[in-house]
Amino acid sequence: MRKKTLAIVGCGGLASIVVQALDKGLLPDFQIIGTYSRTFDKAQVFSNHINNTDRGYTCTPCHSLDELLKLKPDYVVEASSPDSLKELALPTLRNGTSIVTISIGGLADTAFYEEVKKTALEHGTRVHIASGAVGGFDVLRTVSLMEESEVTFESTKSPRxxxxxxxxxxxxxxxxxxxxxxxxxxxxxxxxRQVNVSVAAALASTGPENVKVSIKTIPEFVGDNHRIEIKSQEIHAVLNIYSQTARIAGWSIVNTLRNITSPIAF
Structure with a gap:
């Protein structure tokens, strides 16, 4: 089976986890063929790492999104920012390239969200939303399809x-x-940048305009704690996730990529 080709946009700590997973053999169905970041040196560091190992293919560092898309990757992994997603989504989908993103906040713009859906349908491409620092999207979507429901999202952070x-x-x-x-x-x-996860939960359930969000800060608190609650006539579910660092978001990209090619998806 031909391996799927990946290009990475946003060569920071979260995207480096995708490269680590590739090195560990956790993404056997993929090749990383291109990298692009606001700082070219970062894209080059990623590509040099990949090229310094005999993988049977070459990874190209790119100076622009256009240059990256000319490589014709099957998927672009976006690990940058909501603004970056809004910049790349439509040209990438028109390129015949699907997207795996953690910058879900860009899709809170209803008009943009609808344009992304329309463009993906027209070009046979898809946008895969990684779970980031939360989860439970299957429960949220199931309950919201089943009956009218109410969703709240509470986040606890450090003052920083x-x-x-x-x-x-x-x-x-x-x-x-x-x-x-x-x-x-x-x-x-x-x-x-701080509440991408709340938009992800909202898109999976009752919509960004309907989900109630609160952000609390506690002095000396380390990490993030997210509490998602959905209530309907029949269902009451609570998801509570604490993460000391943002690493789980990077690994959620890895899990999404594995689900794309796996015969059994979780």
Missing amino acids: AMRYSPVYDPIIETQEHTSFEGSAVEAIALFP
């Missing part, structure tokens, strides 16, 4: 995560404080 945000208040450095309450749409507008 809010220091350069529009809602920063010095009180968070010394006291437990609720920094934000609103919809997932409002949350992603204020915190484009």
Whole structure:
């Protein structure tokens, strides 16, 4: 069977996990043939690592998205930012290339979301949303299809995560404080990098405009704690996930890629 070809956009710590998984033999059905990052040196570091091992193919570092897409990869792994997803999604899908993304916040824009769906359908491509730092999308989608439901998303973070945000208040450095309450749409507008996971949960369930999001900070807190709750007439489910670092988001990309080619998908 021909191996699927991958290109990576955003050559940071999360994307490096995909390369680690490739090195460990956890992605036997894939080849990484191209890399692109805002800083070319980062793309080159990734490609050099891949090329320094005899893999039977070459990985090309690229100076632009256009250059990357000319390689005609089967999939682009996007591990950069919601803005990056909004920049690359439509040209990538038109290129005949599917996307695996963790920057789900870009899809909170309803008009853009619909354009992405339309473009993917027209070109026979797909957008695969990795679970990032959360999970339970199967339960959320199942219950929301089954009957009317209500979803809340509560996130607990350290003050550091809010220091350069529009809602920063010095009180968070010394006291437990609720920094934000609103919809997932409002949350992603204020915190484009911090609440991607809430948009993912919203897209899997009742929609970004309907999911209620709250962000609490606790002094000296390390990592992230996410609590997703869905309630309907018949179902009440709670998902609570703590992660000390963001590494789980990178490994969720690996799991998504494995599901794409696996005869049994989880």
